[in-house]
Amino acid sequence: MTMDFIDLPPMLDATGQVRLPGSKSISNRTLLLAALAEGRTEIRDLLASDDVERMLDALRTLGVSWAREGDSDHYRVDGVAGPFPVKAADLFLGNAGTAFRPLTAALALSGGEYRLTGVARMHERPIGDLVDGLRQVGANVRYLGVEGFPPLHILPAAIRPGGMLRVRGDVSSQFLTALLMALPLTGTQTTIEVVGELISKPYISITLDLMARFGVEVQREGWTRFTVPGGARYRSPGTLFVEGDASSASYFLAAGAIGGGPVRVEGVGRSSIQGDVRFAEALAELGARVDIGDNWIEARAPESGRLKAFDLDLNHIPDAAMTLAVAALFADGPCTLRNIASWRVKETDRIAAMAKELRKVGAAVEEGADFLRVTPPAKLVPAAIDTYDDHRMAMCFSLVSLGGCRVRINEPKCVNKTFPTYFECFASITRPVPVIAIDGPSASGKGTVAARVAAALGYHYLDSGSLYRLVALAARRAELSLDDEPALAALAACLPARFSAARVMLDDEDVTDAIRSETCSVGASRVAALPAVRAALLGRQHDYRRAPGLVAEGRDMGSIVFPDATVKIFLTATVEARAQRRYKQLMEKGMGASMESLLKDLHERDARDAARTVAPLKKLPDAVLLDTTKVDVEQAVGFVLDRVRS
Numbered sequence: 153m154t155m156d157f158i159d160l161p162p163m164l165d166a167t168g169q170v171r172l173p174g175s176k177s178i179s180n181r182t183l184l185l186a187a188l189a190e191g192r193t194e195i196r197d198l199l200a201s202d203d204v205e206r207m208l209d210a211l212r213t214l215g216v217s218w219a220r221e222g223d224s225d226h227y228r229v230d231g232v233a234g235p236f237p238v239k240a241a242d243l244f245l246g247n248a249g250t251a252f253r254p255l256t257a258a259l260a261l262s263g264g265e266y267r268l269t270g271v272a273r274m275h276e277r278p279i280g281d282l283v284d285g286l287r288q289v290g291a292n293v294r295y296l297g298v299e300g301f302p303p304l305h306i307l308p309a310a311i312r313p314g315g316m317l318r319v320r321g322d323v324s325s326q327f328l329t330a331l332l333m334a335l336p337l338t339g340t341q342t343t344i345e346v347v348g349e350l351i352s353k354p355y356i357s358i359t360l361d362l363m364a365r366f367g368v369e370v371q372r373e374g375w376t377r378f379t380v381p382g383g384a385r386y387r388s389p390g391t392l393f394v395e396g397d398a399s400s401a402s403y404f405l406a407a408g409a410i411g412g413g414p415v416r417v418e419g420v421g422r423s424s425i426q427g428d429v430r431f432a433e434a435l436a437e438l439g440a441r442v443d444i445g446d447n448w449i450e451a452r453a454p455e456s457g458r459l460k461a462f463d464l465d466l467n468h469i470p471d472a473a474m475t476l477a478v479a480a481l482f483a484d485g486p487c488t489l490r491n492i493a494s495w496r497v498k499e500t501d502r503i504a505a506m507a508k509e510l511r512k513v514g515a516a517v518e519e520g521a522d523f524l525r526v527t528p529p530a531k532l533v534p535a536a537i538d539t540y541d542d543h544r545m546a547m548c549f550s551l552v553s554l555g556g557c558r559v560r561i562n563e564p565k566c567v568n569k570t571f572p573t574y575f576e577c578f579a580s581i582t583r584p585v586p587v588i589a590i591d592g593p594s595a596s597g598k599g600t601v602a603a604r605v606a607a608a609l610g611y612h613y614l615d616s617g618s619l620y621r622l623v624a625l626a627a628r629r630a631e632l633s634l635d636d637e638p639a640l641a642a643l644a645a646c647l648p649a650r651f652s653a654a655r656v657m658l659d660d661e662d663v664t665d666a667i668r669s670e671t672c673s674v675g676a677s678r679v680a681a682l683p684a685v686r687a688a689l690l691g692r693q694h695d696y697r698r699a700p701g702l703v704a705e706g707r708d709m710g711s712i713v714f715p716d717a718t719v720k721i722f723l724t725a726t727v728e729a730r731a732q733r734r735y736k737q738l739m740e741k742g743m744g745a746s747m748e749s750l751l752k753d754l755h756e757r758d759a760r761d762a763a764r765t766v767a768p769l770k771k772l773p774d775a776v777l778l779d780t781t782k783v784d785v786e787q788a789v790g791f792v793l794d795r796v797r798s
């Protein structure tokens with residue numbers, strides 16, 4: 153099976169504005185409350201994502217009528233004014249904790265028979281504390297697999313009126329949320345006592361706030377006792393606007409703090425009911441300059457340019473805290489994230505996953521049951537990041553690209569869980585390090601023009617042909633056959649080559665002239681036709697992309713190596729003109745040559761470069777043609793610079 157991935161190039165900076173998608177926590181809570189309420193609720197700006205779809209699908213199966221206004225994010229839900237009318241159903245809830253837990257509670261009190269299943273990871277996420285709580289009021293909930301975990305079988309039961317039930321608060325606050333939202337279905341006063349220290353309290357605040365908007369005021373004594381009044385019934389508030397997702401805001405605010413900024417997120421602000429808006433405070437403690445309005449937050453890099461090391465208790469912002477773990481890569485010292493044990497039972501074991509992936513980019517990481525300590529590396533290392541079907545892993549690690557380091561995000565579609573357009577939004581506020589790609593046949597003048605353009609712009613310069621020439625030379629010295637693809641690829645992967653000033657070194661030998669010999673030219677063109685050799689040289693070429701920019705020349709710069717190049721030039725000249733230039737060049741270097749053999753060699757190399765199956769030389773539709781047959785070097789350089797500046 154092939155792995156899907158997205159490659160993020162190193163970014164120059166981050167600045168701009170993002171309209172946030174709706175909050176997942178508010179969207180799924182609002183849908184459930186609207187479904188159980190009396191009357192019609194108009195929900196504006198509902199999040200469009202996998203988790204919300206799971207909830208919408210389930211509600212429809214359970215007999216709730218809802219409709220979407222065209223393609224918009226506006227929905228109309230006709231509440232059923234009490235327990236669900238459909239009394240038997242099988243529900244698949246994916247990996248949506250915000251659907252699974254509250255629906256479990258609401259269905260356990262609905263007097264029907266239901267089976268609730270999810271993806272494999274959902275079946276590894278504990279639910280025993282919620283089931284124990286529901287059993288205390290008489291609910292009949294059974295485990296279909298492992299005791300304490302989904303899938304669940306819910307059966308009709310006589311719910312005992314009133315009284316008291318106890319639930320653990322130190323594993324997931326969603327258990328308490330689920331009970332609170334479901335208990336009004338009993339119609340009797342019930343008090344919930346929280347056992348253990350309640351984690352993620354701000355999420356309970358969201359629950360209480362939304363219940364109140366639907367007409368049910370829960371009495372709270374600290375964070376230990378919650379009383380749902382008798383006779384409480386949900387009533388539609390009419391229209392309800394879903395705030396932007398504060399956890400999703402964290403990636404963009406961190407981008408502003410790391411990549412210069414300012415980056416502004418719209419949809420959350422001072423008046424938000426989401427606990428994760430307090431990520432902005434944490435970022436400010438790291439030295440970022442943060443401004444906040446009623447419905448927006450903006451972040452910029454610290455005055456000093458570098459984030460400060462931190463040691464923070466992040467229990468109140470468990471989701472957004474993940475963003476801080478990656479922001480730690482950009483801090484001026486070791487950073488500690490404390491009180492994050494709940495990460496272990498999320499979409500994946502986030503402490504273990506975060507530690508493993510941070511190490512890949514060069515950080516030193518210490519992990520404990522409920523903490524992470526991240527020591528940033530002196531220099532980030534390009535890596536392929538695994539995402540564990542966890543949207544937040546994918547979104548967090550996009551920030552690595554702001555450290556001048558390319559990063560590959562494996563299985564990026566996991567962002568669909570909460571933010572399907574995440575990578576488009578990230579692209580809209582970031583500027584990749586620009587690349588000018590100049591491709592063309594041998595002796596067309598690519599190298600000469602590219603080097604001058606790079607000098608004029610102060611950019612780095614990549615002569616990709618020299619890498620193939622080096623492989624050919626090293627292969628000859630190692631007496632490798634030019635047909636032995638695996639051996640040549642292994643050689644290419646660890647080529648001991650260095651480029652210093654205008655000299656090319658192989659080990660400690662200056663091979664600048666040696667790689668220009670006709671034998672190396674022919675050898676280069678042969679090894680360049682081997683896919684494994686090309687693949688082995690790809691990462692090395694990508695590493696040339698560094699701020700402030702790169703001019704790269706070769707045969708496949710615009711097509712394969714830097715397909716997102718800002719400017720693509722196909723530089724060519726007639727084969728006769730090219731042969732003459734090469735002849736003159738060799739004569740000037742005191743090297744003998746014959747026009748006849750040069751013409752033959754160019755014809756052969758052109759044919760081989762154009763005919764090979766991998767990365768064949770050809771002009772791309774998005775490349776600009778520059779024929780230099782009758783154009784001198786100055787004019788050619790001017791042409792490219794005009795394109796870059798236009």
Ligand SMILES: Nc1ncnc2c1ncn2[C@@H]1O[C@H](COP(=O)(O)OP(=O)(O)OP(=O)(O)O)[C@@H](O)[C@H]1O
Pocket residue numbers: 592593594595596597598599600601617733734736737780783784785788
């Ligand atoms: N527009 C031009 N007019 C005349 N001579 C040129 C022009 N462009 C380049 N040259 C000369 O042609 C010779 C070959 O150019 P250069 O080495 O830059 O080509 P190249 O395309 O990089 O070749 P290769 O692919 O073999 O490395 C050089 O001596 C260079 O000075």
Ligand SMILES: Nc1ccn([C@@H]2O[C@H](COP(=O)(O)O)[C@@H](O)[C@H]2O)c(=O)n1
Pocket residue numbers: 594595616617618620621673676677678680681705706707708709757761
């Ligand atoms: N991107 C590239 C660059 C070069 N090649 C092959 O290497 C040979 C030598 O390149 P020069 O630019 O130094 O002439 C060339 O003939 C190509 O076969 C390539 O495939 N891709």
